[in-house]
Amino acid sequence: MDSGTPLHLISELPAGERFSSSCNACKQCTPLGACVAFKGIEGVLPMLHGSQGCATYIRRYLISHFREPMDIASSNFSEETTIFGGNKNFNTGIDNIISQYHPKAIAIASTCLSETIGEDVQRLINEYKDIHSGDEGLPEMIFASTPSYMGTHYEGFHQAVLATVKVLAASDGKPGRHINLFSNFISPEDIRHLKEIVLDFDIEGILFPDYSDTLDGTSWDKYQRIPEGGTKLEDIRRMGSALMSIELGYILNSGGKNRSSAGEYLQQTFDVVNSRTGLPVGINETDKFFSLLSAVSGNPVPEKYRKQRGRLVDLYIDGHKYLSGKRAGIYGEEDMVVALAAFAAEIGLIPVLCVSGGESGKLKQTLKNVLGDLYYEDMVTGQGVSFERMEEAMKGLQPDLMIGNSKGYYIARKMDIPLVRTGFPVHDRIGAQHSRTLGYEGAAILFEQIANTLLEERQRKSSIGYKYM
Structure with a gap:
């Protein structure tokens, strides 16, 4: 890149040299995402093979977003463990989990430390199973390799989903009548809505991962070490005999070499047909998802969703004059950025900036494919982007609003731009676990939130202070 060219004139922000560090990256750590996915398994306790600090950080971070208690075990590396290996700590940790939590499954994610010393976690699992082969009720053990120096929380999420399917999914050779629905990194409320649809x-349908109850439960009279809910183990085992799989997201687990998604794995291993569509945000992407479900089921789109769609079209008409031509900066997980950009374009916003901390290399082309004629040719895209890099680009683009998680708030504050909070994480507002974005109703909620944010900004900056808009 020509260093003298303003960033807002560059169509794609460079991710930076491989050896350079990143300050305030537009992503979170890989095992954090794995822990979210693992919480979508019934009776599970996540465990990190690494230092105690990793588990403490991730617990605190997730609690702040979901507003739910979160237990994550740790093998608790010390200096000695780092040098000589974590075999002893691993076995002790598993023993303690089984005796105190009695889980149906233990889902283990590696961390930077265990990956750096070359710990073979799958070997540790196999050795533990051999030692305790005669024990009754030994829980399932699942392992996902998730070093934070490779990938993002989004890739950790999908790596955990893939690891779970690899361990549990099987087929009896008889095709079933059910489908697999891989729901992506979405809110508990959106998971509930998908199940309803x-x-x-x-x-x-077998929806996985399902953390709609485990990360958004009811108030308890007595603390539950492992909350009720999650995709049942026996259902995950049936995934290999499904009629088909549907994956929500175009990019998914494509950040590393030779990686596949869970749906791709089931197709390659058990011949389960895999279909992929985007996160159903807005009319166009929801239409695609509903058309797919209609084709699979042989049933027309239910009348209640036809009415929801009609009300959404009417809402677009009502609010179009407030949104048309406004410039939006969008950031977050890659598939969420694609979904939000497609939604923004169809409601009349101009997505001038679309960036992510992910590094699949597919963001720009995916945006072009999905947006089609609505693609904004002067859009600035970027992967492996930090918030500092993002702020630098935004100074020239001067968007009217930002759409993304709460980590971008300091930019919004500094540039005096309103922020519509969506995605993960949202730490400075209540209700992220109840946020609905998917489907026609989710689009209506998001549309109203964006429109009202822009209206409030007009009122705030008006010298008159009018109250009729």
Whole structure:
């Protein structure tokens, strides 16, 4: 890149040299995402093979977003463990988990420390199983390799989903009548809505991961070490005999070499047909998802969703004059950025900036494919981007609003730009676990949030202070 060219004139921000460090990256650590996915398994306790600080950080970070208690075990590396290996700590940790939590499954994610010393976690699992082969009720053990120096929380999430399917999914050779639905990194409320949609199409579906209860439960009279909920183990085992799989997201687990998504793995291993569509945010992407469900089920789109769509079209008409031509800066996980950009374009916003901390190399082309004629040719895109890099680009672009997680708030504050909070993490507002973005109703909620944010900004900056808009 020509260093003399203003960043807002560059169509794609460079991710930077491989050896350089990143300050305030637009992502979180890989095992954090794995822990979220693992919480979507019934009766599970996540465990990190590494230092205690990793588990403490991730617990605190997730609690702040979901507002739910979160237990994550740790093998608690010390200086000695780092030098001589974590075999002893690993076995002690598993023993303690089983005796205190009695889980149905223990889901283990590696950390930077265990990966750096070359710890073979799968070997540790196999050795533990051999030692305790005669024990009754030994929990399932799942391992996902998630070093934080490779990838993002989004890739850790999908790596955990893939690892779980590899360990548990099987087939008896008889094709079932159910489908697999891989829900992506979305809110518990959106997971509940997806389950409702599948039922309304009269489809038997296995949704994974399902943390709609484990990360958004009811108030307890007594503390539950392992909350109720999650995708049942026996259902995950049936995934290999499904009629088909549906994955929500175009990019998914593509950040590393030779990686596949869970749906791709099931297709390669068990011949389960895999279909992929985007996160259903807005009319166009929700139409695609509903058309797919209609084709699978043989049933038309239920009347209640036709009415929801009609009300959403009417809402677009009502609010178009407030949104048309406004410039938006969008950031977050790659598939969420694609979904939000497609939604922004269809409601009349101009997505002038679309960036992510992910490094799949597919963001720009995916945006072009999905947005089609609505693609903004002067859009600035970027992967492996830090918030500092993002701020630098935004100074020239001068967007009217930002759409993304709360980590971008300091930029919004500094540049005096309103921020519509969506995605992960949201630490400075209540209700992230109840946020609905998917489907026609989710689009209506997000549309109103964006429109009202812009209206409030007009009122705030008006010298008159008018109250009729």
